Amino acid sequence: MKKLPKDKLLIPCHSCQAVNEADKEEAVYCRRCGCKIYDKKSKHFQLSLAFLITAIIFYIPANIFPILKTYSMGKEEENTIMGGVVYLWEHESYPIAVIVFLASIVIPIIKFIMIFFLLFWKKFNTKPSLAFKSKMYHLAEFIGPWSMIDVFVVAILSALIHFNIASIKPGFAATSFALSVIFTMLSALTYDKRLLEE
């Protein structure tokens, strides 16, 4: 392979995966699909950080407020996300409890930490390899949408169970959790991949 000049880097297009040769400073548009890979004055960093912060803000009410309201025989019961996991565990559906716990508590937090690290790794006293950062980014992108499980479960349950004797209604946390997931996905999508290369 021909040697690459030092001020250039090879970067895959995020939408068509064509390999592009790019200047570190100038704006780059993909040679095949024409999508913008990055700008000269890149706002990707700020955008990605802003989305991440929004996601974290929405994640807080998502855990405090009830995600499910159950009405049964005149009794009303409210369940938070963690309450739902505990309930499943107590009723011995261990695998499901683990899935929900992973999808709605562990994955979002891991994703916040990963994107935060990928944005600010220069500030820490570490020099992670390109492969390590790239794998981390790939993982963050892959596991992101799986935290939607809890939102979908609530949506399905509340639609199916609305009888006179028993009914389930979604709580405020469902909306804020859904927003949190969307904003983390946006944060990963707008992330400037040049930060991986440096």
Add this chain to the structure above:
Amino acid sequence: MSENDLNGLDICERCHTVYEKRPLKKGEKAVCRVCGSVLYRQHKNLLSKIIALSSANIIFFTIFLLFPIVSVDINGSVNAMSVLDIIIELFRNGFWLVAALVTLSVILFPLTVHTLYLLTALSLKTETAKKVSKYLLKTLSHLLPWSMSDIFLISFFVAMVKLIGYARIHFTAALLSFAAFVAIDTYLTKYLKIKYLWEIYEKIAER
């Protein structure tokens, strides 16, 4: 580097290692030396496969949309619902955002993705409308991360497990059809990657 040199390169999606591409024999695959993930494969009749699978999937999806996927029976009162009923119910309860999200990520995006797969594969196969196939491919690439039918299926089973003990649950053929849809969808998007379509497009565009 020239366009041709760049076309001969491939970057591992997972660990970002740069490779020079080599021609493969049928059924072979190239694997990354660093992280072990598959770089690319040699597929037989890629376009025909995509046309067949995506049109099958559009049929499966229509069945899933139109018929009830489950019926729930609590003390004799029965409630059978299709996915559209589920969404309407959410709208009625005032959960606009969640309802809109389900509509987009479970119905609109997956359906559009497969229609786009079908149309692009057709236009690449007939080698007509190069410009159109480029736009189709671009839209497809941007839509893929937002299509969540597989996650919806898993969520559905989690919801059913939560109901065990309270209600009798009857599954229907439409649910089976949705499961088939998800299986084919996973195969299409994760195994027959969209970058192969881009490569075919590139070969046609050069002519």
